[in-house]
Amino acid sequence: MHEETVYDALTAAHGDDARxxxxxxxxxxxxxxxxxxxxxxxxxxxxxxCLMLGDDALVLSQRLIEWITRAPxxxxxxxxxxxxxxxxxxxxxxxxxxxxxxxxxxxxxRAGASIPDEDALAYFRDPDEFRCTALVVADGGxxxxxxxxxxxASTWRLALFTQLQSSRDPVLAAIAGKGVAELSYHRSHAARxxxxxxxxxxxxxRRAQAAVDFLxxxxxxxxxxxxxxxxxxxxxxxxxxxxxxxxxxxxxTDVLTRATLTVPEWPASAPPTGRLGQHDPGRSEELTDLLAxxxxxxxxxxxxxx
Amino acid sequence: xxxPTLTRADAADExxxxxxxDATIAAEHRIEPRDWMPEGYRKTLVRQxxxxxxxxIIGMQPEGDWLLAxxxxxxKAILLAKVQDEAGHGLYLYSATETLGADRADLTDKLIEGxxxxxxxxxxxxxxxxDVGVIGWLVDGAAICNQVPxxxxxxxxxxxxxxxxxxxxxxxxRQGYELLLTMMRGTGEQQAMVQDAxxxxxxxxxxxxxxxDTESPNSAQSMAWGIKRHSNDELxxxxxxxxxxxxxxxxxxxxxxxxELDPETGRxxxxxxxxxxxxxVLAGNGPRNAERIARRRAARDDGAWVLAAxxxxxxxxx
Amino acid sequence: xxxxxxxxxRNTPSSPPLAGSGRPPGRGRRDWPLYEVFVxxxxxxxxxxxxxxxxxxxxxAVHAARDLYTRRNEGVSIWVVRSTDxxxxxxxxxxxxxxxxxxxxxxxxxxxxIPEDVPHI
Numbered sequence: 191m192h193e194e195t196v197y198d199a200l201t202a203a204h205g206d207d208a209r210x211x212x213x214x215x216x217x218x219x220x221x222x223x224x225x226x227x228x229x230x231x232x233x234x235x236x237x238x239x240c241l242m243l244g245d246d247a248l249v250l251s252q253r254l255i256e257w258i259t260r261a262p263x264x265x266x267x268x269x270x271x272x273x274x275x276x277x278x279x280x281x282x283x284x285x286x287x288x289x290x291x292x293x294x295x296x297x298x299x300r301a302g303a304s305i306p307d308e309d310a311l312a313y314f315r316d317p318d319e320f321r322c323t324a325l326v327v328a329d330g331g332x333x334x335x336x337x338x339x340x341x342x343a344s345t346w347r348l349a350l351f352t353q354l355q356s357s358r359d360p361v362l363a364a365i366a367g368k369g370v371a372e373l374s375y376h377r378s379h380a381a382r383x384x385x386x387x388x389x390x391x392x393x394x395x396r397r398a399q400a401a402v403d404f405l406x407x408x409x410x411x412x413x414x415x416x417x418x419x420x421x422x423x424x425x426x427x428x429x430x431x432x433x434x435x436x437x438x439x440x441x442x443t444d445v446l447t448r449a450t451l452t453v454p455e456w457p458a459s460a461p462p463t464g465r466l467g468q469h470d471p472g473r474s475e476e477l478t479d480l481l482a483x484x485x486x487x488x489x490x491x492x493x494x495x496x
Numbered sequence: 497x498x499x500p501t502l503t504r505a506d507a508a509d510e511x512x513x514x515x516x517x518d519a520t521i522a523a524e525h526r527i528e529p530r531d532w533m534p535e536g537y538r539k540t541l542v543r544q545x546x547x548x549x550x551x552x553i554i555g556m557q558p559e560g561d562w563l564l565a566x567x568x569x570x571x572k573a574i575l576l577a578k579v580q581d582e583a584g585h586g587l588y589l590y591s592a593t594e595t596l597g598a599d600r601a602d603l604t605d606k607l608i609e610g611x612x613x614x615x616x617x618x619x620x621x622x623x624x625x626x627d628v629g630v631i632g633w634l635v636d637g638a639a640i641c642n643q644v645p646x647x648x649x650x651x652x653x654x655x656x657x658x659x660x661x662x663x664x665x666x667x668x669x670r671q672g673y674e675l676l677l678t679m680m681r682g683t684g685e686q687q688a689m690v691q692d693a694x695x696x697x698x699x700x701x702x703x704x705x706x707x708x709d710t711e712s713p714n715s716a717q718s719m720a721w722g723i724k725r726h727s728n729d730e731l732x733x734x735x736x737x738x739x740x741x742x743x744x745x746x747x748x749x750x751x752x753x754x755x756e757l758d759p760e761t762g763r764x765x766x767x768x769x770x771x772x773x774x775x776x777v778l779a780g781n782g783p784r785n786a787e788r789i790a791r792r793r794a795a796r797d798d799g800a801w802v803l804a805a806x807x808x809x810x811x812x813x814x
Numbered sequence: 815x816x817x818x819x820x821x822x823x824r825n826t827p828s829s830p831p832l833a834g835s836g837r838p839p840g841r842g843r844r845d846w847p848l849y850e851v852f853v854x855x856x857x858x859x860x861x862x863x864x865x866x867x868x869x870x871x872x873x874x875a876v877h878a879a880r881d882l883y884t885r886r887n888e889g890v891s892i893w894v895v896r897s898t899d900x901x902x903x904x905x906x907x908x909x910x911x912x913x914x915x916x917x918x919x920x921x922x923x924x925x926x927x928i929p930e931d932v933p934h935i
Contacts, residue, residue, distance in 0.1 A: 259560045262799020265878040271580035282569050309568045333802050390805025488567040494682050496567045591865040806870030
């Protein structure tokens with residue numbers, strides 16, 4: 191086959207939609223999905239659970255976006271943007287799901303009627319209404335901390351989404367099914383970098399170990415179920431995060447050990463304060479800053495559509 | 497199969513090679529990386545493609561400044577995908593320069609040290625979110641006018657990179673125009689933001705086509721080589737003719753009282769461009785020159801330990 | 815080797831030797847090696863050269879290629895190879911090896927025409 195004909199096929203074999211990069215589509219994210227709440231489930235519980243998972247994704251996406259135009263190499267700009275787009279896509283679906291079951295709280299009043307649910311929730315909730323964990327909130331720090339955090343967060347989330355694929359809520363199951371492929375890519379990208387930083391130069395080893403030591407205590411609340419999860423897990427809708435502990439510990443221990451890094455003591459389980467909006471003092475300040483950057487423009491123009 | 501070495505070509509060979517090169521250009525065939533080419537052709541290409549690559553990479557910054565604050569999640573996703581594309585386009589183009597014997601790290605150094613240029617349009621600040629839309633509509637629109645003919649550049653790797661880039665750019669212009677349409681249907685404040693952004697970006701977008709033909713010394717050779725396909729003024733006129741009806745549809749006023757349709761030619765006449773401003777910005781005195789370069793320098797210098805770590809790991813495990 | 819779409823083998827007569835074959839030492843800290851990338855666009859097609867990138871090693875190269883050259887899902891398989899590992903035919907063999915080539919008109923698709931009369935993008 192002629193060289194350029196083959197090349198054409200490479201770029202022209204797709205419909206117009208393919209030109210819109212992942213996660214940038216214009217369609218209603220939940221179009222065509224059955225959004226009926228499963229029986230024996232409180233819509234408020236389901237919505238709260240979606241906010242927990244959605245807020246983690248939104249906040250971590252924002253942390254990765256902070257790197258754009260500042261990454262160490264252009265290939266990493268592209269990689270960070272890919273991961274951030276995936277997480278942003280997950281956040282949009284989960285926030286839209288929370289909205290579809292009526293969990294909007296005060297955000298709807300603040301946002302006005304014309305704003306989509308996902309934006310009312312992302313832009314018009316205050317820090318104490320966000321249900322993300324300390325691990326994703328913490329300031330990004332250097333490249334090492336960013337990649338170690340991505341490893342930890344994506345390992346936890348992949349373990350969770352893998353089980354969530356069999357949720358009785360068809361929307362959560364669909365979101366998890368799509369997310370598993372994305373998260374396994376995020377995890378392997380992060381793991382490849384942690385190996386290279388840990389087993390690279392003396393400087394990169396020092397930075398990677400410092401990142402591990404800083405981030406490790408922030409996993410303390412990841413495996414403690416909230417009351418919402420304690421109700422939804424037996425109902426077959428949510429995943430009990432306590433059941434993820436063994437897999438997450440195993441994967442992280444394995445990667446860190448291969449990266450010649452010291453695995454710290456696992457912290458004792460702590461109450462899931464972030465999930466309840468009761469963010470620890472240091473984290474609360476960081477979250478407030480992050481949300482000011484995220485929400486400022488949208489809040490300055492109430493009633494505007496974009 | 498005879499395979500005489502060409503590295504010590506004598507004068508007679510050189511003439512034959514030049515004739516073969518000229519015949520290839522004349523026949524509208526492509527020059528490929530291992531073909532013989534005149535040194536001037538190679539240098540001109542490296543300079544032009546590198547400048548284009550630098551523009552893509554620096555061009556991430558004005559819009560990237562709005563990534564964290566994009567006013568809806570959908571707009572955030574669109575803008576992130578777009579800024580990512582710009583990184584990708586920069587990479588495709590650096591890749592093309594490397595087929596000509598250039599080295600990306602060297603080109604980056606030249607950018608940071610001010611020894612190579614990038615499009616001066618990116619030295620203007622993005623003051624409101626309407627700027628994101630106007631960059632997509634006007635700046636990317638102008639870029640497309642410049643770039644579509646380059647898909648037929650005589651140098652194969654450049655032409656192929658441009659084909660890919662132009663396909664992806666169509667999304668960039670569309671998203672910008674669609675944002676502006678949405679804002680023009682929004683609040684009075686939003687409409688004012690759009691008009692303000694158009695007022696600030698219109699003239700710089702006309703300058704993107706470069707100096708007038710009468711003052712563009714290298715153009716003739718570049719056109720003879722098939723590196724350039726149309727003159728600066730020709731492309732600028734094409735852009736104006738394409739854009740005026742779009743502005744009318746959008747409901748904004750282009751800031752040029754002399755802009756009017758010539759009924760005889762069907763083309764638009766427009767006012768004189770302030771070339772002193774163009775030279776000032778190109779010379780590095782634009783509003784954001786220093787900041788744009790400082791960020792590239794910081795990315796290179798602060799990231800050096802990361803690149804060193806990966807290199808060290810590769811050496812240990814190869 | 816018939817796949818001459820690769821842009822590798824950079825030692826053209828008019829350009830200086832490149833990475834791995836003569837780059838001055840000392841800059842290596844910042845210079846990850848250059849890889850050529852080949853993508854199979856869909857089943858039934860050959861892998862086609864699409865460009866290059868820099869990566870510290872093979873594994874990172876294949877993943878960076880996935881991020882960069884298939885970020886719109888345009889591929890089902892990727893090859894990467896270090897540019898310095900490609901052996902290419904020399905240009906003067908071309909006519910003998912690949913003649914007749916006069917019928918190979920380069921056709922560039924008019925895939926993207928900007929409408930000139932309506933403000934439709």
